[in-house]
Amino acid sequence: MIGFTIFGSIWLEFVLKVKVLRRYKQAIKAILPVSLIFIVWDAYAISAGHWWFDKEQILGIFGPFGIPLEEYLFFTVVPLAAILTIEAVRTVKKHWQVYK
Amino acid sequence: MTYTQLALSAVVIAVTVDLFVIKTTLLKRKVFWTSYAIIVGFQLLTNWWLTSRNIVMYSPDAIIGIRIASAPIEDLLFGFALVLGVLINWIRLDASNKQR
Numbered sequence: 001m002i003g004f005t006i007f008g009s010i011w012l013e014f015v016l017k018v019k020v021l022r023r024y025k026q027a028i029k030a031i032l033p034v035s036l037i038f039i040v041w042d043a044y045a046i047s048a049g050h051w052w053f054d055k056e057q058i059l060g061i062f063g064p065f066g067i068p069l070e071e072y073l074f075f076t077v078v079p080l081a082a083i084l085t086i087e088a089v090r091t092v093k094k095h096w097q098v099y100k
Numbered sequence: 101m102t103y104t105q106l107a108l109s110a111v112v113i114a115v116t117v118d119l120f121v122i123k124t125t126l127l128k129r130k131v132f133w134t135s136y137a138i139i140v141g142f143q144l145l146t147n148w149w150l151t152s153r154n155i156v157m158y159s160p161d162a163i164i165g166i167r168i169a170s171a172p173i174e175d176l177l178f179g180f181a182l183v184l185g186v187l188i189n190w191i192r193l194d195a196s197n198k199q200r
Contacts, residue, residue, distance in 0.1 A: 001146045008142060026197060030190035038182055041106060050103045050162035057155045078179075079186040081142075086135040086187055096131045099124050099191050 002073050009081035018087035020080070027083060035075040042071055103162040107174040110181035117188060124188045136183060143179050147171035 013021050020027055043065035045051055053068055061069040090098060101109075118124050126132040148169040150156045163172040 001149055005142070005146065026190070026193050030193055031186055034182065034185040034189055037185075041110070045103065045106070045162075048162070049159050051156055051158045054155050054157070057153070075182075078182065082135070082139055082183045082186055083190050085138050086131065086190070089131050089135045089138070093131065093134070096129070098129055098131050099126070099195050 002070065002077050005077050005081050009084040012084045012088040016088050016091045018084060018091055020084050020087050027080060030083065031076065031079040035079060038075055039065070039067065039072070042067055042075075103158065103172065103174045103178075104164045107177035107181070111177050114181040114184040114188070118184060122188055122192055124191050126184065126187055126191060132184075132187065135187070136180070139183055140176070140179070143176070144169040144171075147175055 010021075012018050046066060053070075058068050058070055063069055063072050090096065115127065118126050148171065150171070151158075151167075152170040158172050163174055166173040168176065
């Protein structure tokens, strides 16, 4: 599913030339602080038993706070796909105003 | 706190930041809602995959029990807050980078 999200959005970089990957520093700055908050939430939710993962269907590699690797990838790939999407919409609809 | 309470809080925080703190006012822009419509479509698809195959499972005690495309409705609030949070940050950085 992470692969699906990557392939579903990455073509926007090349076909619509949204230049998100080329602005990777700006992307990192946009994603990191928000993702960190959600990773703390994820760590809490896992420890409180709000959700859990089928051990047979994940890689079984765990990062800090006992969070599966897939979750860290999720909090990188999903925000990136969101940025690619809004930039694609901005490219297609150039007259739509966004912030200042 | 339950997943329901956390997810609602995350949406309230993201909306407050957008409208009153950073004042990106993405929630008043067609460009945001068009992008979100695209994103939520894909989210429902991936949610359905991850939950119907029991890759991710949820404690009945942490959720209200309403499910959309097999996933708890809380996931949509969670996703909305994540996407809005990242896009607020991206658009804010984009505006300040362009001013320089």
